[in-house]
Amino acid sequence: MTPRLPVSPAPLLRASSAVLLLALSACSNDNHPSEPAAPRYAAEIRRTAYGVPHIKADDDAGLGYGIGYAYAQDNICLMAARIVTANGERSKYFGAEARGVTEDAVPNLASDYYYRLINEPEAVATAWQQQPAPMRALVEGYVAGYNQYLEERGKAGLPEACKNAAWVRSMSTADMMKIVRRYAAEGGSGHFIDLLVAAAPPGTAAAAAPAPRRAGPSPIDPEYWKRQHARIGSNGVALGKDATENGQGMVLANPHNFWKGDLRFYQLHLTIPGKLDVMGASLGGMPMVSIGFNKDLAWTHTNNTSAHFTLHQLQLDPQDPTRYVVDGQVRSMTRKRIDVEVRQADGSLVTRSHDFYQTPLGVVMRAPDELEWNRKVAYTMLDANLGNHRMLEQWRAMNSARSLDELRAGIDRIVGLPWVNTVAADKDGKTLLMDVTVVPNVPLAKEKACVPDRFKDAAASAILVLDGSTSACSPDNDPAAPQPGIFAGASLPRLERNDFVQNSNDSAWLTNPAAPLTGFPSIVSIDAIEQGGRTRIGIAQLQARLAGTDGMAGRRMSASQLQGLLFSNRVYYASQNMDEVLRACDGARQVQATDGTTVDLTQPCASLRAWDRSANLDANIGFGYFSGVWDQLYEADLLWAVPFNPADPVNTPRGLRLDDAARVNSLRTVLANAVLATHASGWQPDATWGQVQQSERGGKRIPIHGGRYEYGIYNVIASEARASGGREPTEGSSYVQTVMFDRNGPQAQAVLAYGQSVDPASPHYADQTELYSRKTWPTLPFTETQITSDPAYKRIAISRKVQ
Structure with a gap:
């Protein structure tokens, strides 16, 4: 056992009657009246390179306390804003029309109405009451740690x-x-x-107001979810004993998320001696590890394609559109008025109100021109995860699992993961994928019987609109499930293998092509459908490595080769279609674009031929030209020469349809359009991708490799045009980790692309962004010796008494 090290008080913490710094090594005896009482909360925070906190405590309360304090040190402004949002108070401080930092954020007023609705006091109290005692202690400690840091710094010191x-x-x-x-x-x-806030009874002034319309597809369009799963998705790979060089397990974690806002990851290491020792990253503010490893296993998550909600078509009472008919009985909707304070331009506050209409089948919504609330029908949205109070318990069980069997049993029992697959491997070289999340229990037979004909096509893509006029069409209850109306964990997809499992936000079907997962209800997992580019390139690279056909020695995967699978930045659809694109270069050099502009293809074609078909920093402008071509191919009706074949899902569809001169000319026009668009974006012909896509940090621009999911790039990075030129990354690869087990335990390397802190004054604001740019994978210090010998090692001890 490693001896406990002597502890010295943190130099900058100020004492108060409620805040006392104690040496954790000091002994106390509660039975001795002359000695002080033990602190209610106590923790050690040891920092290593890049600001990663290793938090150690004797119990759950102390652990939460240390997490809350450490997170506040790095991201107190982000957490404070998160509290404002979850309480529906953004309009009070920032105005009604302003929006959050992500591109798809809704106006503050709509956000406030929604969060006040789902976080009404009764629902929050129920969530708290259903937390097991250890989770309550963890949360109470977190709150104490966060508040202590705020007290110490004061608002003026933030x-x-x-x-x-x-x-x-x-x-x-x-x-x-x-x-x-x-x-x-x-x-x-x-x-x-926006669709929930847009709903109002027909005949009212609110219903007559024009409903806001989205620029893209709405959530009742399968294309919307296809884009979401691909865009804010992830890649996860677990390799087993038949695939790794040493015959033990290995995991690649590559979650994709926003680089700003609430869904940023945060690195941490949590230890309760003899009870818990886990390291990785968590969604900001969550008091445990979401993606990571312990001494026995490693895991990651990817957004799954299961639907976590159902829509319901209500038959209305002709006399009153707020009354509906179920099983021949007329029932009344429940009106829920939400009041929100709104800051005016002069700083004064006014109260704005909105009425939601609720039923046991969810809240009434309105999708303009698609799902309207009229005098005959209305549509409700029922979110199964609003009854899921088990998330903290679920991740805590995963953090402490000692084997894949224990991990699987905990996920099946708790069913607390809200919307993510689990991809895992253990030290013995076994792998596991579990697509076990909170999913409404709508078996295939019920889907066929209960989805009106108008919505059958959407149902085939897991968007279920059910007949709300009969209770027989409500989601089923399974006594084996921990919550009414959802599938039991054991009935949902999983696959165990000794070679590999993987997921890149397609359904569970092609987890491993050697063992397809089939036969599940549409709402859970759809099989025999075209796979996304990331799924195809991921599987293709794994298969080539294990077959020894990728040009490298051997048929097993090393950790560096697994990292290369991600950071090769290959543009998959270029490998499938570039030969045809180059055919467009073999004809006339002067080509007219759609707008009539004549484009000389001499330089663009030379750049395309020279391009290495990657999104690496040194990629030339050929990447820009190909991207512009790809963006147009669907509309130009040039896809695909070889259609999708369920019997060959990794290699199909492929190729461009250039079977006549007209299509070749059409492709030349597409290429001319792409050249104009690329030059208009500011990309100069002699510039590289690393000179175009850069993260601006403290006045310095850091080149960022990777590119958009649409092009089949495994390492997803989306960026937006910057007013001053170039492109600024907004989302994509975030916490990137590999874990390899060997005889010495887990060997983990990871980089957090945007760094630990959102504070530009922090030394950890951009340090890991530089690492990401250079494709550097720091080794994570996990053992006590590794932690204390880290050159950046710093340690504080914190404690708090509750008066």
């Missing part, structure tokens, strides 16, 4: 982003429950906020 801000306040356990419920809703009703 980072510039929230210094002396009126919206910064202390945290409560209710705030944490609201944040957890917000995360749970990310896979369901969180996508419907």
